[in-house]
Amino acid sequence: MFEGLLIGLQTVxxxxxxxxxxxxxxxxxxIGMLPGLGPMSIIAIMIPxxxxxxxxxxxLILLAGVYYGAIFGGSTSSILLNAPGVAGTVATSFDGxxxxxxxxxxxxxxxxxxxxxxxxxxxxxxxxxxxxxxSSVALLFHSAEYFALMVVGLSAIAAFAGKGxxxxxxxxxxxxxxxxxxxxxALFNMPRFTMxxxxxxxxxxxxxxxxxxxxxxxxxxxxxxxxxxxxSGMAQIKDLRIxxxxxxxxxxVIARQSIQGFFIGVLPGxxxxxASFLGYAVERNIAPKKxxxxxxxxxxxxxAAPEAANNAACTGSFVPLLTLGIPGSGTTAILLGALxxxxxxxxxxxMLDEPQIFWSxxxxxxxxxxxxxxxNLPLIPYIAKVLSVPRNFLIPxxxxxxxxxxxxxxxxxxxxxxxxxxxxxxxxxxxxxxxLAPLLIGFILGGMLEDNFSRSMQLYDGIAFIxxxxxxxxxxxxxxxxxxxxxxxEHKSKKKNENEPT
Amino acid sequence: xxxxxxxALIFLTICLAYGYTAWFTMDEGLPPIMQRNxxxxxxFPKLLSVVGLVTSLLILLGHEKKDQETGEIDYRHLQDYNxxxxxxxxxxxxxxxxxxKPIGFLLSTxxxxxxxxxxxxxxxxxxxxxxxxxxxxxxxxxxxxxLGIYMxxxxxxxxxxxx
Numbered sequence: 001m002f003e004g005l006l007i008g009l010q011t012v013x014x015x016x017x018x019x020x021x022x023x024x025x026x027x028x029x030x031i032g033m034l035p036g037l038g039p040m041s042i043i044a045i046m047i048p049x050x051x052x053x054x055x056x057x058x059x060l061i062l063l064a065g066v067y068y069g070a071i072f073g074g075s076t077s078s079i080l081l082n083a084p085g086v087a088g089t090v091a092t093s094f095d096g097x098x099x100x101x102x103x104x105x106x107x108x109x110x111x112x113x114x115x116x117x118x119x120x121x122x123x124x125x126x127x128x129x130x131x132x133x134x135s136s137v138a139l140l141f142h143s144a145e146y147f148a149l150m151v152v153g154l155s156a157i158a159a160f161a162g163k164g165x166x167x168x169x170x171x172x173x174x175x176x177x178x179x180x181x182x183x184x185x186a187l188f189n190m191p192r193f194t195m196x197x198x199x200x201x202x203x204x205x206x207x208x209x210x211x212x213x214x215x216x217x218x219x220x221x222x223x224x225x226x227x228x229x230x231x232s233g234m235a236q237i238k239d240l241r242i243x244x245x246x247x248x249x250x251x252x253v254i255a256r257q258s259i260q261g262f263f264i265g266v267l268p269g270x271x272x273x274x275a276s277f278l279g280y281a282v283e284r285n286i287a288p289k290k291x292x293x294x295x296x297x298x299x300x301x302x303x304a305a306p307e308a309a310n311n312a313a314c315t316g317s318f319v320p321l322l323t324l325g326i327p328g329s330g331t332t333a334i335l336l337g338a339l340x341x342x343x344x345x346x347x348x349x350x351m352l353d354e355p356q357i358f359w360s361x362x363x364x365x366x367x368x369x370x371x372x373x374x375x376n377l378p379l380i381p382y383i384a385k386v387l388s389v390p391r392n393f394l395i396p397x398x399x400x401x402x403x404x405x406x407x408x409x410x411x412x413x414x415x416x417x418x419x420x421x422x423x424x425x426x427x428x429x430x431x432x433x434x435x436l437a438p439l440l441i442g443f444i445l446g447g448m449l450e451d452n453f454s455r456s457m458q459l460y461d462g463i464a465f466i467x468x469x470x471x472x473x474x475x476x477x478x479x480x481x482x483x484x485x486x487x488x489x490e491h492k493s494k495k496k497n498e499n500e501p502t
Numbered sequence: 503x504x505x506x507x508x509x510a511l512i513f514l515t516i517c518l519a520y521g522y523t524a525w526f527t528m529d530e531g532l533p534p535i536m537q538r539n540x541x542x543x544x545x546f547p548k549l550l551s552v553v554g555l556v557t558s559l560l561i562l563l564g565h566e567k568k569d570q571e572t573g574e575i576d577y578r579h580l581q582d583y584n585x586x587x588x589x590x591x592x593x594x595x596x597x598x599x600x601x602x603k604p605i606g607f608l609l610s611t612x613x614x615x616x617x618x619x620x621x622x623x624x625x626x627x628x629x630x631x632x633x634x635x636x637x638x639x640x641x642x643x644x645x646x647x648x649l650g651i652y653m654x655x656x657x658x659x660x661x662x663x664x665x
Contacts, residue, residue: 052651168506171513171557178520178550188543190531193523223591223622224583393633395591396618400611403595404641407602408651416599420592431577432506450546457541 004351005128008359011057012367020053021364024062025371028069029383033077034394037222038087039070040330040437041215045401047207047338048408056342057357061364063335064318068368069376071272071314072116075307076380079108088272088310091280095295095302102298106240111300112307113377114242115254119308120369122258123265123315127322128362130266131351135323138348144456144465148475150449153326155479156268157438159486166486168434173442179204180446199414206337208406208419209443213436214330215402216423221430223395240377242300250304253283261309265316268328272310272317279309315365322346322358326445330437333444340444505577510561517558521551590621606656611638 011017024046031042046066050059074089079096092112099108141149154173161169183203184191194200257279264275283305284295295302320328325347327333339346344357351358376383406419426436456465456472467473524547532542598614615634624630646653 167557167560171510171554171561174550174554174557175513175516178517178547178554181547181550188536190543192528192543192547193520220588220592223588224585226584390624392619392622392624393630395622396615397637399591399595399618400615400637403598404645407653408645411651413599413602416602417596420595420599424592428505429509432504432509434506434509453546454541457545458539461540 004132004355004359005363007355008361008363011356011360012061012363017058017061017360017364018367020058020062021065021367022371022375024065025069025072025368025376026383028066028071029073029076029372029376030069032070032073033383034073037218037398038214039067039074040210040334041218042066042070043331043334044207044210044215045398045405047210047334047341048405050338051341052408054342056339056344056354057360059338059342060335060357060361063338064361064364065368067314067331067335068116068120068311068365068372071310072113072372072376073383075112075116075310076109076384079112079303080105080384088276088313089306090273091276091306092303092310094280094306095297095299098296098298099300099303104298107242107246107300108303109380110240110242110377111246111250111303113373115250115257115304115307116311117369117373118254119258119261119311120315120372121366122255122308123262123312124362124365124369126259126262126312127315127319127365131319131323131358131362134319135348135351138324141348142456142469143452143459144469144472145475147449147452147456148472148479149324150326150445150452152475152479152482153268153320153328154438154442154445154449155482157328157441159482160267160274161435161438165433165435166483169438170483172429172434172436172438176439176442176444177446177449179209179439180443181450199412204443205406205415205418206341206444208415209422210334210337210440211402211406212419212422213426213440215398215405216419217427217430217436219395219398219402220423220427222391226391246300250300253301253304254308257283257305257308258312261312262316264309265313266319266328268320268326271329271331272313275313275316276306276310279305311369318361322350322361323348325350325448327441330440333437333441337444507562507564510558513554514558514562517551517554520547521555524548524551587621587623591618594618594621603654604657607642607653608635608638608655609657611641 012021027046028039028042031037031045032039043063043066046063050062053059053062071088075092075096078089078093079100082093082097082100096108096112099105155170158166158169158173180203182193182200184201191201260282261272261275261279264278265271280295280302283301284292287295287299287301291299291301314331317327317329317332320326321332321336325336325345327336336346344350344354403416403419406415407413429436457463459465460468465472466476524544528544528547529537529542536542594614594617598610601610601613612631612634615637616630619630619634642653642655645651646655
């Protein structure tokens with residue numbers, strides 16, 4: 001491990017990489033602060049830049065930096081404006097915004113930054129410990145287990161989608177998988193489902209789809225339903241200090257939530273949003289009675305808990321990506337897509353074959369967190385000025401960068417028309433409450449899923465691999481339970497409700 | 503019928519067409535040597551079409567009852583939102599896509615940013631045009647000079663000859 005750490009340090013401590021980390025964090029904070037634009041759209045917009053850098057380590061470091069920055073920026077707008085830029089920071093606004101109203105905006109920002117820093121750093125340490133262990137287990141996996149594992153991941157994403165959403169998430173995943181089969185696959189030398197259209201020979205473009213699924217609907221929502229961007233809380237950011245007793249009271253909260261958040265982040269489908277809400281709820285429940293009443297009215301514990309948890313979860317979500325090559329969230333799915341575009345296939349062999357990528361990402365996490373704490377925090381009053389850029393200018397610019405991303409990726413104007421078409425459809429899906437991330441995850445995993453399925457079929461001359469390999473069978477049973485469980489529980493609670501009145 | 507079920511209906515039709523291709527027409531051109539293979543190009547799509555059909559039917563038949571809360575935007579009251587601006591911007595994006603090659607990157611980008619701000623209600627013409635042109639120039643410089651991706655900066659004379 002120390003050998004790996006040294007490789008990572010060597011890669012990251014060059015002027016270029018440091019600039020990349022700092023730049024990524026700053027850009028992420030900048031855009032993440034804008035209400036309505038989440039980390040997924042920011043990363044989608046940044047992908048063409050990352051890919052054209054050509055160096056997979058630099059690309060991943062840039063995108064990871066953007067990711068932390070976006071989460072950090074999202075908490076800033078949650079605290080200052082009560083307008084979370086990112087779903088993962090909604091819980092931050094519960095106690096952060098009341099603090100701003102009490103004139104303690106500076107203190108709230110400091111607590112958020114420290115909690116984020118600790119969450120991210122603890123997450124990075126845990127990642128460093130667990131990823132090598134997990135990937136040495138994963139090396140024992142065969143294609144049959146990989147297939148089953150991906151099925152488990154995809155079903156978990158559907159199962160965690162929320163009440164009344166399981167079938168929708170499942171359908172979106174399937175649509176993503178179906179879209180992945182369009183075009184000429186690596187396995188069979190024949191085009192499939194192209195309907196004779198030349199442009200579909202190479203399949204749908206991943207960047208186009210990512211932009212259309214995340215960036216465009218979010219911008220359209222901003223146009224349709226203007227949110228207040230400029231706020232009144234901005235002028236009073238002063239006094240960033242916290243007292244010693246405050247630090248002492250939030251320290252255990254941060255420690256607990258960093259660890260809990262990390263493990264929630266590792267689970268596929270869970271991620272920063274669930275981690276932050278759960279962290280908030282847990283801390284409220286275990287707090288002493290007197291402090292419990294403060295929650296929601298500007299409690300520093302209530303602010304520190306979701307901030308530590310969501311940053312730790314962001315780091316945790318890198319574990320399945322780096323060790324298994326299976327993304328558990330929309331954001332890591334986009335990162336996976338970017339890596340594949342750079343000819344890197346993440347998975348258990350990544351750590352052996354390209355240790356510099358693996359370790360430099362981990363080192364960059366420490367640096368990224370440090371930069372967010374020491375560079376971004378003092379700059380926040382200035383960065384917050386982005387919130388006063390008129391939306392009339394901002395929105396065309398975001399649209400332009402969305403278009404540019406798709407154009408640079410494919411160098412093809414038809415791709416732009418596809419982008420607009422898919423974007424409109426994705427907006428309709430968003431109206432109807434269909435989750436969009438499963439579609440993209442399905443699309444990105446589709447090729448690998450079919451590859452592993454086909455390889456197992458060939459090895460066992462049929463579907464015998466399902467029952468001849470106990471681990472595969474076990475994983476597939478877990479997947480089935482994950483899908484059936486939510487509707488079974490709903491069914492049971494419905495029955496209970498019917499019985500109660502009689 | 504609610505929008506989510508209409509969309510499920512669209513997906514159902516897509517899955518039916520997809521499934522029909524996978525189950526019935528796709529294997530016709532398969533060379534005999536590949537037919538001995540346990541896995542055909544159509545095997546995985548066949549599975550997917552079944553899963554897709556089942557899930558879209560589940561939504562269409564309203565198996566899962568949703569909580570009665572609307573999302574960020576209630577599409578039933580779409581007229582209350584800035585629909586005309588959104589449609590205008592989408593139309594502008596299409597125009598941009600079509601015009602990018604013939605009139606060149608610099609002109610089309612400046613126009614896109616200026617008209618985009620105009621659609622959103624901005625009327626400070628000088629500021630709009632200056633910012634748009636500066637952005638177009640700097641992005642073009644970044645993409646084509648630093649990243650090395652060629653984009654035609656100026657109008658394409660041969661394409662405009664016909665006009």
